Amino acid sequence: MPEFQRGFVWKATQVRDLAESLWLDFPVGSLLLWNSDTHQEERVARDGVTPALWIVDGQQRTTALAILFGRKPYWWGSADDWNKIQKRYDIRFDVAAKNESHFVVANAAIRKTKGDR
Numbered sequence: 036m037p038e039f040q041r042g043f044v045w046k047a048t049q050v051r052d053l054a055e056s057l058w059l060d061f062p063v064g065s066l067l068l069w070n071s072d073t074h075q076e077e078r079v080a081r082d083g084v085t086p087a088l089w090i091v092d093g094q095q096r097t098t099a100l101a102i103l104f105g106r107k108p109y110w111w112g113s114a115d116d117w118n119k120i121q122k123r124y125d126i127r128f129d130v131a132a133k134n135e136s137h138f139v140v141a142n143a144a145i146r147k148t149k150g151d152r
Contacts (some may be wrong), residue, residue: 040090043098047124047140050099054126054138064092102126
């Protein structure tokens with residue numbers, strides 16, 4: 036992630052909407068990547084690999100996908116902050132949904148529900 040990128044600002048409903056769009060096979064836009072072969076950032080990725088491609092456009096979507104898959108991206112700061120984000124952006128798929136939206140942002144009532152649903 037280049038230094039000029041803003042932090043993650045999407046609301047939980049926007050992450051939910053991205054999941055729904057992907058489920059319904061709607062276009063979600065493209066990513067713009069910067070090939071930095073000639074310019075390397077001073078910062079080293081947490082996994083020890085210096086990235087050759089940097090996200091210029093699509094950082095919000097990319098981070099939202101990381102949240103949905105439960106995988107902390109290397110550009111994210113601390114694990115504690117990531118764990119808080121994971122709890123805050125608790126997106127669930129409702130297999131028994133009667134309306135069009137199958138994805139919901141979990142609330143206290145949903146988290147307390149027992150059983151298969």
